[in-house]
Amino acid sequence: MIQFDQVTKRYPGSDEVLKNVSLRINAGEFVFVTGHSGAGKSTLLKLIAATERPTSGTVLIANQNVSQLKASAIPFLRRRFGLIFQDHKLLYDRSCFENVILPLRINGISGIEAAKRVRAALDKVGLLHKEKAMPITLSGGEQQRLAIARAVVSRPSILIADEPTGNLDASYAADILAIFYAFNQVGVTVVMATHDASCASTRQNRVLHLNQGLLTEQLLHPADLEENPASIEKFHYE
Amino acid sequence: MNNWLNHHLQALSLVLNRMRHHAWSTFMICLVIGVALCLPSLFYLGVDNLSKLADHMQQDTEISLFLKQDTDAATIQQIEQQLAKNDAIRHYHLVTKEEAWQQLKVKSESNQDLNGAIHALENNPLPDAFFIQAKSAVPDELETLKSALQNISGVEHALLNTEWVKRLATLLNLGEQFIFFIALLLAIVLLVIIGNTVRMQILTQKDEIEVSYLIGATNSFIRTPFLYAGMLYGLLGGLLAVAMMMFIIMTFNYSIADISHLYSSDFSLRLFNTELFITMVTTAAIIGWVGSYLAVSRAIANFKLS
Incomplete structure (x- = not known):
């Protein structure tokens, strides 16, 4: 559904925000993107939502190469997504x-x-x-x-949420997460960026962890967290 | 098709709603547009009516045909037959020297000096004369007719006074050019006013535009409401200008009626100058559309998603 192949993104006048990132997200998955602020989470989501284009590498969304899409086709690609932002943008x-x-x-x-x-x-x-x-x-x-x-x-097939719980206290955050899980249950692919890996503590999820533009992938089991809470800490401050 | 119609209806109702919410500022913008439209239209109205008036006067232009002093009745009859045959002449009438003499005496009665001078004359110095009205009012054709009449034997002098009509026509021509440039300049002003207004609206709706782009709006979805806004500003401004024009014409007509009365004419300005009004409104609407198109296209090209 979403495929990154050796994607590098550099903004004018800055270092590489994403370095050689390759990843694959299948339809119906629920994936967390974690990392410090500035680690490139938002950029990764923007590349998926086609609000940014990669400096090099290819981004495939539903088998369409985003870099090669005409500007006039981008709006129709975006309609496949449901975008959710930390600042709501209401x-x-x-x-x-x-x-x-x-x-x-x-x-x-x-x-x-x-x-x-x-x-x-x-x-x-x-x-x-x-x-x-x-x-x-x-x-x-x-x-x-x-x-x-x-x-x-x-009724988008992919939900992309950038720090949707960033400004919320724990009980609200749990509400939001429960809603996302409900959508995921009916087949919606969910990609959610968060700096708070403990969100994932209740279920088994794939976690894409970004550190200074480099991607490491991990499968987070709830069991791991229970046995070794330090692993979350490690996640946070690695 | 249905989708397309929906898109436009939505855009239109959105714009109408916005205008209703900001009725006062909408009115001010339309007023500016209306006044800017009124200026060249008023000039046009002035020049147009003056040239109509000039045509009117040209039709009254007479050719005076003065005959030689010693013309006898037979020659007069011959000339009259020639005039009757001439197709270019609408009608003519003869004033004999005795009639003219009598008329002059009657007219000069109130003027002591002139009266004395006339009575001092022993013989009637006036010639027999034909006064001719041509079918055409075109100065050139009148000129041709005049020279033709001049050549009739027994004619001393043919007189055509079209000089001032020619001068007026030239002046009116100049006036028309003047209007053209005024209209052109004001069209540019309108373009800028409407473009700027739309630009301000784009700025105030930056959030909405950004969100719309993020959830998959096409450029045309963003653009259409602003195009309608520009067009509606032009349209409403045009209608306002028409209302102002009608008010001005009505006011003018009171004074014109007085003047016309003095000249025993029924000349007045037309209250419903349909062609002018339609031209004003459509021009304004088109300018509004173009102005907002330019503004929106610029804004879209410069728009960056944050």
């Missing part, structure tokens, strides 16, 4: 309902069908009763859930 000048309907508008879906889908998405994240509320009146956790509703309303 639009504060309109209601929750209007926020969630935006991707459907872009997809040309309107009317009763659109309203039905928006309510279904809001229901999945537990915000159905807030559809008329303005996002600014919601708590941080609710705002993030609203952002998730917006990301899933157009």
Whole structure:
């Protein structure tokens, strides 16, 4: 589904943010991307979402080479993704309902069908009763859930979340994670960047760990964590 | 097709909603556009009506055909037959020297000096004369007719006073060129005003544009609402200009009616100058579209996803 082959990314005037990264994420997987801030997690996600292009190497999304895509084809590639950001990127000048309907508008879906889908998405994240509320009146956790509703309303096959729980306290973070797991259960591929590897402690997940642009891959078993909590620490500060 | 229609309807309703929310600033922008449109239109109206008036006057232009002093009745009849045959002449009438003499006496009664001078004359110094109105009002054709009439035997002098009409026509021509440039300059002003307004809107909607791009919006999805906004500004500004023009024309017509009355004419400005109004509104809408297209294209080209 997502394949990186020797991908290097360098921003103008900076060192290489990603160095020779190769990876493969299959459909239906739930993958964490971990590492310090500045380790290249966001860049990796941006490459997947085609908001950035690799300096060298190839990025394949659903067998399409992103570097070779025409600029006019990029929007249609992006519609396969649901993007979730640490700062939500909600639009504060309109209601929750209007926020969630935006991707459907872009997809040309309107009317009763659109309203039905928006309510279904809001229901999945537990915000159905807030559809008329303005996002600014919601708590941080609710705002993030609203952002998730917006990301899933157009039924994308891949969810990409950049530090979705970064600003939230533990119980909200657990809510968010539970929602992601629920989507993963019905076949949605989830790629989630986090600096907090303990998120993964409840289930077995693949973890792509970035350190100064280099990728190491690890399978994190919940059992490992229980036996040796230090391994998480190692993950954190390696 | 349905999708396309949906896309446009959504964009339009979005823009209309935004305009309703910012009714006051929308009105101000439209007012600026309206005033800018009004200026060249007023000039045009002035020159257009002046040239109509000039045409009107040209039609009244007479050729005066003064006959030789000693012309007898038979010659006059001959000349009259020739005039009757001439296709270029609409109608003519003869004023004999005795009639002219009587008229002059009557007219000069109030003027002591002139009256004295006339009575001092022993003989009637006035010639017989034909006053001719041509079918054509074109100065050149009038000139040709005049020389043709001049050559009729028994004619002393043919007089055509078109000089001032020619001068007026030249001036009006100059006026039309002047309007063209004023209109061109104001079109550029409109382009800049609308382009700038749209640019400001793009800035205020930066977040929305960014989010839309991130979730897969195409350039045309981003662009369409702004194009509608530009077009609507032009359209509303144009309609406002039409309203202002009608108000101005109505005010003018009161004074014009007074003047026309003095000249016993029923000349007045047309309140519904349909072609002018349609031209104003469509021009404004097109300029609005182009202005916002330029602004949005620039913004899209410079847009960076953070």
